[in-house]
Amino acid sequence: MRLLLIEDEPDSLIGMKNAIDSLYNVEVELHTSNNAEDAREVIFKHYPELIITDIMLPGISGLDLIEEVVNKDYQPKVIIVSGFDNFEYARRSIHFGAVDYLLKPYSTKEFTEKVDRTLSLIKEEKKQLQYTEQQKSFAEIGTRSMRDNDLVEFCLKRTPLEEHLYHRLCLWNIDWLANKSYSLLIFDVKGYPDGKLYTEENQLKTFAIGNIMQDVIRDHIHSLLFKDPKNRWVLLTTIEDTEEIARSIHKKVKAYQKIELAIGISTKVSSLEEMHAAYSSALKEFQINSLTNSEDYVKSHHLISTDFTTANHLASLVINKDEECIRQVVKVFFQEVILIDGLESRDDITRKTLNYLSQILASISEQTLKELKEIPMSVWEKVDECTTLEEYEKVLSEYLTSVGHAVSTHGTNSIIERAIRIIHSSYMEDLSLQMIADELSLHPVWLSQLFKKETGQTYMDFLTETRINKAKTLLRETSMKVYEIAESVGYQNLQHFGTIFKKRTSQTPKEYRYGK
Numbered sequence: 001m002r003l004l005l006i007e008d009e010p011d012s013l014i015g016m017k018n019a020i021d022s023l024y025n026v027e028v029e030l031h032t033s034n035n036a037e038d039a040r041e042v043i044f045k046h047y048p049e050l051i052i053t054d055i056m057l058p059g060i061s062g063l064d065l066i067e068e069v070v071n072k073d074y075q076p077k078v079i080i081v082s083g084f085d086n087f088e089y090a091r092r093s094i095h096f097g098a099v100d101y102l103l104k105p106y107s108t109k110e111f112t113e114k115v116d117r118t119l120s121l122i123k124e125e126k127k128q129l130q131y132t133e134q135q136k137s138f139a140e141i142g143t144r145s146m147r148d149n150d151l152v153e154f155c156l157k158r159t160p161l162e163e164h165l166y167h168r169l170c171l172w173n174i175d176w177l178a179n180k181s182y183s184l185l186i187f188d189v190k191g192y193p194d195g196k197l198y199t200e201e202n203q204l205k206t207f208a209i210g211n212i213m214q215d216v217i218r219d220h221i222h223s224l225l226f227k228d229p230k231n232r233w234v235l236l237t238t239i240e241d242t243e244e245i246a247r248s249i250h251k252k253v254k255a256y257q258k259i260e261l262a263i264g265i266s267t268k269v270s271s272l273e274e275m276h277a278a279y280s281s282a283l284k285e286f287q288i289n290s291l292t293n294s295e296d297y298v299k300s301h302h303l304i305s306t307d308f309t310t311a312n313h314l315a316s317l318v319i320n321k322d323e324e325c326i327r328q329v330v331k332v333f334f335q336e337v338i339l340i341d342g343l344e345s346r347d348d349i350t351r352k353t354l355n356y357l358s359q360i361l362a363s364i365s366e367q368t369l370k371e372l373k374e375i376p377m378s379v380w381e382k383v384d385e386c387t388t389l390e391e392y393e394k395v396l397s398e399y400l401t402s403v404g405h406a407v408s409t410h411g412t413n414s415i416i417e418r419a420i421r422i423i424h425s426s427y428m429e430d431l432s433l434q435m436i437a438d439e440l441s442l443h444p445v446w447l448s449q450l451f452k453k454e455t456g457q458t459y460m461d462f463l464t465e466t467r468i469n470k471a472k473t474l475l476r477e478t479s480m481k482v483y484e485i486a487e488s489v490g491y492q493n494l495q496h497f498g499t500i501f502k503k504r505t506s507q508t509p510k511e512y513r514y515g516k
Contacts, residue, residue, distance in 0.1 A: 195230030
């Protein structure tokens with residue numbers, strides 16, 4: 001507790017100082033002054049809680065000094081010391097809040113009793129103020145805790161905006177969630193897609209990240225922070241440029257705390273009900289960003305799921321030794337694992353990766369009619385050691401490339417041989433490339449490319465040639481009518497058959513039959 005003695009009589013000042021030192025040696029931080037000018041400097045530097053001042057001082061009086069320094073933000077307790085029993089002095093003392101009046105001459109006992117009584121009053125007021133502030137703090141924490149619990153609930157499940165919920169939003173001054181467009185962002189330490197362990201070190205990191213985020217968004221009215229069940233920071237904000245605010249937070253956290261952040265950003269939503277969808281979207285982006293070395297923020301709504309990642313299609317690429325396409329499909333696969341399938345941990349990614357690899361090997365074996373070995377233990381170990389998406393992609397791509405080189409080149413021919421057998425047995429039907437691709441468990445685009453590579457013809461050219469060759473045989477060796485031959489080789493339109501036949505042979509079917 002800080003105390004200031006102001007007395008221009010040296011003996012009196014020493015006496016007061018000794019009395020206080022003997023009673024409050026440790027408890028009181030004591031300052032002394034023998035004039036108003038020096039006292040003013042002490043007051044504005046230390047802001048003593050108790051000032052004991054003589055009225056008669058060199059320059060200005062003690063009363064004038066107190067009236068000068070007391071204001072609404074600084075109201076110390078004051079004991080006035082005077083050699084005059086003057087009512088006007090007493091009245092002025094009471095006016096600016098003096099708690100006692102000590103008339104000279106006074107005894108040491110009288111002096112210490114007044115000081116002790118005033119110090120006790122200060123202690124009691126401090127205690128009461130602390131209690132009031134504590135209760136206010138508890139109330140604020142309780143209110144914020146209730147608010148955050150509800151916000152977490154809104155994130156975890158779709159919640160219609162009912163009247164009682166709107167009243168709560170208004171109570172917490174966040175009713176803008178019901179009538180403005182906003183985005184949801186998720187932040188946490190990079191490398192923990194499924195949440196950090198609950199340790200003291202991680203708690204300190206979370207606290208530090210939150211402080212920096214709060215500082216960044218301080219001037220943005222419609223922004224608030226809370227933590228999700230995995231202790232990740234969630235930011236709700238109406239800020240338009242969310243990527244800019246994310247970069248600002250990322251930059252400051254990295255600069256001040258040396259922490260690399262993973263970030264997920266949702267698209268804008270415009271209702272409380274959509275908070276769940278926004279959270280799910282941001283969480284998927286966060287999980288990918290958490291598992292990648294890149295600082296770019298993945299946009300889940302920009303990624304298009306395709307059937308290019310099927311095990312059968314990737315098996316075809318492996319057989320064809322298309323290394324670039326293998327890498328591309330593997331990359332998309334891992335994005336789909338997180339964005340579409342979702343994940344709980346790295347163990348989930350490892351399990352799905354090995355299952356996917358088993359399906360690819362089975363498809364390669366089926367397509368090449370060649371039995372392959374099981375996944376080597378070394379590959380299992382490499383997959384299990386992966387910590388980022390780049391590492392998963394590298395291990396899987398390199399292994400599949402090696403499998404492609406190990407598979408006999410006859411494997412590719414066998415695929416086309418099977419396709420040709422299907423054409424020869426079903427050319428008379430409405431046979432499309434998609435039907436053959438489905439039969440062979442291949443993607444039609446890749447089958448088309450492979451067919452042209454192996455035969456030198458497009459699929460349609462080969463099918464047409466097969467049909468026309470069969471028609472030529474039937475025209476020369478049977479007495480079937482031309483329209484019957486057309487139907488038997490897959491053409492339901494006689495005119496179309498005639499056009500195709502002449503284009504291929506430079507003769508009409510009738511001319512060919514009679515050898516013209």
